[in-house]
Amino acid sequence: xxxxxxxxxxxxxxxxxxxxxxxxxxxxxxxxxxxxxxxxxxxxxxxxxxxxxxxxxxxxxxxxxxxxxxxxxxxxxxxxxxxxxxxxxxxxxxxxxxxxxxxxxxxxxxxxxxxxxxxxxxxxxxxxxxxxxxxxxxxxxxxxxxxxxxxxxxxxxxxxxxxxxxxxxxxxxxxxxxxxxxxxxxxxxxxxxxxxxxxxxxxxxxxxxxxxxxxxxxxxxxxxxxxxxxxxxxxxxxxxxxxxxxxxxxxxxxxxxxxxxxxxxxxxxxxxxxxxxxxxxxxxxxxxxxxxxxxxxxxxxxxxxxxxxxxxxxxxxxxxxxxxxxxxxxxxxxxxxxxxxxxxxxxxxxxxxxxxxxxxxxxxxxxxxxxxxxxxxxxxxxxxxxxxxxxxxxxxxxxxxxxxxxxxxxxxxxxxxxxxxxxxxxxxxxxxxxxxxxxxxxxxxxxxxxxxxxxxxxxxxxxxxxxxxxxxxxxxxxxxxxxxxxxxxxxxxxxxxxxxxxxxxxxxxxxxxxxxxxxxxxxxxxxxxxxxxxxxxxxxxxxxxxxxxxxxxxxxxxxxxxxxxxxxxxxxxxxxxxxxxxxxxxxxxxxxxxxxxxxxxxxxxxxxxxxxxxxxxxxxxxxxxxxxxxxxxxxxxxxxxxxxxxxxxxxxxxxxxxxxxxxxxxxxxxxxxxxxxxxxxxxxxxxxxxxxxxxxxxxxxxxxxxxxxxxxxxxxxxxxxxxxxxxxxxxxxxxxxxxxxxxxxxxxxxxxxxxxxxxxxxxxxx
Numbered sequence: 159x160x161x162x163x164x165x166x167x168x169x170x171x172x173x174x175x176x177x178x179x180x181x182x183x184x185x186x187x188x189x190x191x192x193x194x195x196x197x198x199x200x201x202x203x204x205x206x207x208x209x210x211x212x213x214x215x216x217x218x219x220x221x222x223x224x225x226x227x228x229x230x231x232x233x234x235x236x237x238x239x240x241x242x243x244x245x246x247x248x249x250x251x252x253x254x255x256x257x258x259x260x261x262x263x264x265x266x267x268x269x270x271x272x273x274x275x276x277x278x279x280x281x282x283x284x285x286x287x288x289x290x291x292x293x294x295x296x297x298x299x300x301x302x303x304x305x306x307x308x309x310x311x312x313x314x315x316x317x318x319x320x321x322x323x324x325x326x327x328x329x330x331x332x333x334x335x336x337x338x339x340x341x342x343x344x345x346x347x348x349x350x351x352x353x354x355x356x357x358x359x360x361x362x363x364x365x366x367x368x369x370x371x372x373x374x375x376x377x378x379x380x381x382x383x384x385x386x387x388x389x390x391x392x393x394x395x396x397x398x399x400x401x402x403x404x405x406x407x408x409x410x411x412x413x414x415x416x417x418x419x420x421x422x423x424x425x426x427x428x429x430x431x432x433x434x435x436x437x438x439x440x441x442x443x444x445x446x447x448x449x450x451x452x453x454x455x456x457x458x459x460x461x462x463x464x465x466x467x468x469x470x471x472x473x474x475x476x477x478x479x480x481x482x483x484x485x486x487x488x489x490x491x492x493x494x495x496x497x498x499x500x501x502x503x504x505x506x507x508x509x510x511x512x513x514x515x516x517x518x519x520x521x522x523x524x525x526x527x528x529x530x531x532x533x534x535x536x537x538x539x540x541x542x543x544x545x546x547x548x549x550x551x552x553x554x555x556x557x558x559x560x561x562x563x564x565x566x567x568x569x570x571x572x573x574x575x576x577x578x579x580x581x582x583x584x585x586x587x588x589x590x591x592x593x594x595x596x597x598x599x600x601x602x603x604x605x606x607x608x609x610x611x612x613x614x615x616x617x618x619x620x621x622x623x624x625x626x627x628x629x630x631x632x633x634x635x636x637x638x639x640x641x642x643x644x645x646x647x648x649x650x651x652x653x654x655x656x657x658x659x660x661x662x663x664x665x666x667x668x669x670x671x672x673x674x675x676x677x678x679x680x681x682x683x684x685x686x687x688x689x690x691x692x693x694x695x696x697x698x699x700x701x702x703x704x705x706x707x708x709x710x711x712x713x714x715x716x717x718x719x720x721x722x723x724x725x726x727x728x729x730x731x732x733x734x735x736x737x738x739x740x741x742x743x744x745x746x747x748x749x750x751x752x753x754x755x756x757x758x759x760x761x762x763x764x765x766x767x768x769x770x771x772x773x774x775x776x777x778x779x780x781x782x783x784x785x786x787x788x789x790x791x792x793x794x795x796x797x798x799x800x801x802x803x804x805x806x807x808x809x810x811x812x813x814x815x816x817x818x819x820x821x822x823x824x825x826x827x828x829x830x831x832x833x834x835x836x837x838x839x840x841x842x843x844x845x846x847x848x849x850x851x852x853x854x855x856x857x858x859x860x861x862x863x864x865x866x867x868x869x870x871x872x873x874x875x876x877x878x879x880x881x882x883x884x885x886x887x888x889x890x891x892x893x894x895x896x897x898x899x900x901x902x903x904x905x906x907x908x909x910x911x912x913x914x915x916x917x918x919x920x921x922x923x924x
Contacts, residue, residue, distance in 0.1 A: 197251040199238055199272035199374045199456050203493060204246040204265055206808025212242035212467075219248040226252075226260050238370045241459055244466030245497040249371065249456035267805050270455065272371055275477050277321065277397045277438055277451030277707060304719050304776045311427025313339055314718035315363070316406045317470030317503075318711070319461045319477065320398030321451050322367065322391045322436035325357035327399060327699055329407035329688035332360035335429055344433055344468030349390025361408060364433030365391035366464055371456030372439050386449055387440040395440045395451050396693030400703050401476050403688040405711035406430035406718060410688075415702045416557040418538055418648050419686045423700065426715020426772075427722075433470055435461035438477065453477050462494035465503070471721045472504045474714035476707035478520035492523035493806065499525040500786060504721070504729040506714045508706035509676040510663035514754035516763065518663040522675045524792055524823065527717075527733045530765050531662040531682025531709040535655050535746065538610065538646040538684070540619050542601070544632050545640035552621035555610050555702065556599075558645030561617060563598045565639040567630055582641050584629050592616075599643060601629060606660060606753050609704050610684060611695070619643060656744035658764040659683050660753035662706055665763035666898070666917070670796060671831035672820040674917065678736050679765035680716075682709030716772045723776055724846075730784035730824075731844070735775045737826040738782070738912045740768030761900045762915035767826065779847040779910025782826040795820040826914045828886060828903065832921040833863070836889035843872065843905065843912070845880040853905040853912070855884075860899035860918045864889045872905060892920040 202222075209215050219240045223233035238249040249272065252260065261269040308314075312335065323330065337360065344364035346354035358365055367390055369380070376384050387394040407425035414420035437460075438453035458477070465473055475495070495505045509530045510520035521528045540554040545565070564581040570591075579596040586603045599617040603626020610620060621629070633639045659682060667675040685708040689701035717732055727735070744750055751757050752764040786807065793803050794813035803811045821830060821839040830837060845851055853872040859865045866887040874880060886903065901916040 196253050199249055199371055200252045200257045201249050201270040201456055201459060202247055202260060202266055203268045205267050205805030207246045215242040215246055216240040223250060226256060238456055239460045241463040243463045267802050272454050272456045274375055275453045277477055303773050308719045308722035310429035311718045311722050312429035314427055314430040314722045315433060315470045316430050316714055316718050317433045317435060317465040317473045318402040319435045319437050319475045320401050321395040321438040322393035322398045323402050323434040324393050324399045324690045325362055327688040328410045329403040330362050331408050335360040338363050341469050350388045352390035352392045361432060363431045364468055367391045367436035368457035368460050371454035372452060375454055384442050385439050391434050391436045393690045394692050396690035397451050400687045400689050401474060401707060401711040402432050402434060404685060404708060405474050405715040406432045407688060413700050415686055416697055423686055426712060427718035430718045433468060435465055437461040459494045462498055466498050466501055470503060472714050472717045473498055474506050474711045476508045476710045478508050478510045496525050499729045504717050504732050506710050508710045511661045511705050513663045514660050516664055517668040519665050519675045520663055522667045522669050524673045528676040529706060529710045529713050530676040530679040531659045531706045532679045532769055533657045533659060533683040534681050536650045539649055540646040541644040543642040546632060550625050552619050552625060553610060554619040554646050556617040556646050561599050561643040565633055565641040567633050586626060655748045656750050656769055658752040658760045672829050674762055674827040674829045677733060677766040678740060678770050680709040680712040680770045682706055713770055716770060728783055731781040734781040734826040735778040736770055737767030738914060739771050739774035739778050741771050742768045762917050767915060780843040780905055780912045781846055782824050783844045784824050788824050791818040792823050794818050828916045830888055830918045833888055833890050833918055834921060834923055836887060838885055838887045840883055840885050842883045845874040847910060849877050851907050853907045856904040856906055858901040860901040860916060862890060862892045863918045888918055890920045895922055896920040
């Protein structure tokens with residue numbers, strides 16, 4: 159979620175800093191004044207490092223630029239970043255002709271223009287069954303299950319690429335935490351209003367910031383009127399603090415949002431360590447006022463590069479692009495994340511907030527774990543009593559006092575004679591102007607949705623169109639309509655239940671349709687966590703935010719626990735454990751619906767494998783694992799050439815002939831986007847449960863599709879034979895083109911049910 163920063167608190171806090179920093183220009187940009195004024199930032203990607211020594215990697219980058227620009231000084235001034243740890247490449251100021259010329263260099267895989275990407279922006283852990291009942295925040299005596307087995311994730315390190323962190327937040331306290339894990343190689347960088355010695359501790363163990371890319375993108379100067387932020391890891395936006403503390407925030411008791419959602423706030427892995435990589439900045443919108451969190455590719459790539467070096471276990475990235483989704487084949491924009499995954503770091507990314515339309519899902523590269531958003535079993539019902547004593551309930555964040563006023567209807571066609579001052583106003587269009595009209599409250603009738611806000615200090619209530627129409631009937635049939643609005647309350651449990659949020663982006667994958675996206679779903683609606691006090695939506699350092707930005711760190715926190723329990727599991731094994739054990743119904747057993755233009759039962763394109771189930775994911779029985787060989791198969795099937803793959807991996811690689819089928823990529827899902835008659839594909843499973851196990855196949859075929867599994871029984875006889883392969887034949891009986899139909903394949907040993915979703919679309923050749 160994006161939050162505007164037009165707060166007087168921000169102005170006051172930055173006043174002193176303005177004297178020192180207003181319109182200051184970065185040293186490298188001053189030196190670069192001699193470069194062509196048409197220069198802009200390009201990322202030059204060179205693949206795997208050829209040297210273990212980072213200084214030698216950077217020296218090779220300087221040499222390449224010097225050869226291009228014919229000047230050592232211009233080469234130094236042009237270089238924005240050297241990517242030297244996780245992979246080799248650099249960001250540099252180049253003209254379009256220089257970018258084209260360097261792209262023809264034999265060592266260059268691809269040249270990518272710097273792009274601006276956006277941030278995708280409590281009760282969650284109770285809802286997911288991952289809740290201690292602590293008697294003491296430093297004691298494990300009352301904690302059980304996954305939290306107990308992992309010491310609340312105390313050895314895990316969660317990296318968060320976002321808008322920074324507010325280090326004084328109560329959720330970043332290090333009470334009860336032991337020493338920093340010895341494998342940590344990162345650091346805390348000082349900066350504006352950020353003292354590395356004071357502000358980092360045994361919880362916040364890493365703090366870095368990346369500004370060069372965004373400064374060039376906005377014209378070359380850190381201009382306070384454009385970037386309303388700190389030149390440090392300190393978070394002015396609030397998004398980064400919120401996501402970091404959802405994933406790994408410490409225990410904070412008795413927290414609420416203006417009295418709503420009250421309880422104990424904590425992250426998924428409360429004792430995990432947090433490393434904040436600030437690559438997103440509060441930038442003024444081009445129009446409409448306010449700010450957005452903006453992040454450039456060049457800055458993000460450097461954050462990935464450092465995170466790989468520093469030793470994080472999981473990277474939480476609540477950032478995305480838009481439609482059309484970029485292809486990693488054409489743009490290679492996700493290759494930095496690939497290098498992290500290749501080195502054992504799970505990268506968790508947001509599915510996006512542009513739903514509920516099909517093909518909208520973001521972050522679709524197969525090495526990313528892509529997260530959709532669901533609601534909680536919690537609501538904030540608000541009682542609306544009309545003057546005729548008719549009572550309706552809608553949701554809101556209105557916390558009182560009770561409002562009793564006249565009632566009026568306003569739309570874009572209403573003239574200025576409509577008297578609304580001091581009244582509650584019903585509107586059906588959020589674009590209807592109400593500013594400056596002195597209204598007491600707003601009833602905003604809207605399509606089914608899940609986004610609540612406090613509307614800049616004006617109480618606002620959010621009924622659907624049906625209830626809005628009921629209120630409108632009352633207004634039009636009453637001479638002097640009135641309304642009484644009672645403060646919202648917090649309701650948990652039934653009848654509220656899990657739904658896929660209307661804003662959550664949906665599949666199928668528009669880049670590689672045979673790769674299921676999203677992978678998994680997690681709570682992402684009205685999540686209570688720490689936030690920057692400069693965010694106008696905060697109260698006492700906490701706020702309720704919604705978005706796949708929030709569901710992403712929920713999964714990141716769970717992965718921190720899983721990596722603590724299973725440190726040798728690959729990112730693919732972690733994803734498989736989450737997908738194959740996920741809830742297909744709500745934790746209370748109710749069906750999971752997907753909100754949209756028409757509510758429907760959720761399917762894999764809404765929530766991937768389902769709603770994440772942390773306790774079951776710890777003991778999945780079998781996993782669909784993947785390594786470098788599998789990603790090579792994907793690259794070959796997706797159209798990479800041999801030389802590009804070889805440079806990405808740092809070793810000579812040749813795609814087999816015939817080209818591998820993308821259907822055979824060892825994902826914990828089967829997606830067949832163009833079944834004409836029949837097709838056979840393979841999967842491989844690894845036994846991570848009891849050594850001697852027997853699993854039997856249970857098939858739920860999609861409508862009109864026959865699935866045949868061979869063999870139907872998997873017998874694991876010893877520790878030496880933990881890996882078995884099976885085939886699946888899919889045959890269609892449809893005679894016409896169809897949409898997708900859904901089913902599942904389950905391997906069961908009587909204790910573990912290892913379930914993967916199956917999605918098939920029949921396509922008849924003309």
